[in-house]
Amino acid sequence: MRIGLPGAETLKGGSLKALVVTVLLSVFMFQLLRTVGLRAFSMASETYMSGTHSAAFVTCPNDTVAKDLARGIVERKLAACVNIIPAIKSVYEWQGKIEEDNEVLLMIKTRSSKVPALAEYVRSNHPYEVAEVISLPIDQGNPPYLKWIGEVVPE
Template identity: 80%
Template sequence: MRGALRIFCLTLLSSVLMLPVLRWIGSRSFSMATETQSSGTHSAAFVTCPNDTVAKELARGIVEKKLAACVNIIPQITSVYEWQGKIEEDTEVLMMIKTRSSKIPAVAEYVRSHHPYEVAEVISFPIHQGNPPYLKWIGDVVPE
């Protein structure tokens, strides 16, 4: 009987001590779920590059100039496309750029002026939903 009482008391004590931590976790989870960003305020842009070196140079310049918060470089994609009347197939690298939607024209201009391709791909899509703290981070890193 004494052992059961001791276990009960230890369980009760640990529950009371854990209450502030659990309350904080719950409030933080709630605030993360309820923080809002306007739909379309941020965008993801995609750029293909001939190789990793070009992609890293472009990515570094884009982030240094605060045109984007983050650029992911996805290696070794295969692109099949028509160019000058012929079907081409090349191995490329894909850049995924996260930024404010208002910065897409500047990102496109930067890519056009620094990219080795005659016609560089720059396409973007507005972000309609996402992790609110991540979207806030993009807005904090990339000025209007």
């Protein structure tokens, strides 16, 4: 019994062409899958438990406070990333009056288990009497990004 590809002498004209085309397409498809498809496949095969990570939000009075808090949060591994979003306008009620202020927003990506420690850090280092710290669980996202958050922020 012979295993492998048939010899050219056993193939008739059309069969040889079909074999060559099949082999060439296979090589091309393998390269395509290697460069594009396997990456997409590996992203899809990663698993993520909904709510494991959270996006937290903190408002700050200015850019200096925002940068100081963001740096402290990341240095202490309370979050993997903090985005500083400038120039927001906040309208809120405080001590019976409607207030309007320019603020800076921090968008913080972390593990949900770190939110209490994050809130404590913000309360201890924020100039507001009552600092905003709210968080929302992340239901879905880009698996490699979510994996990165988990790698940067320890349990």
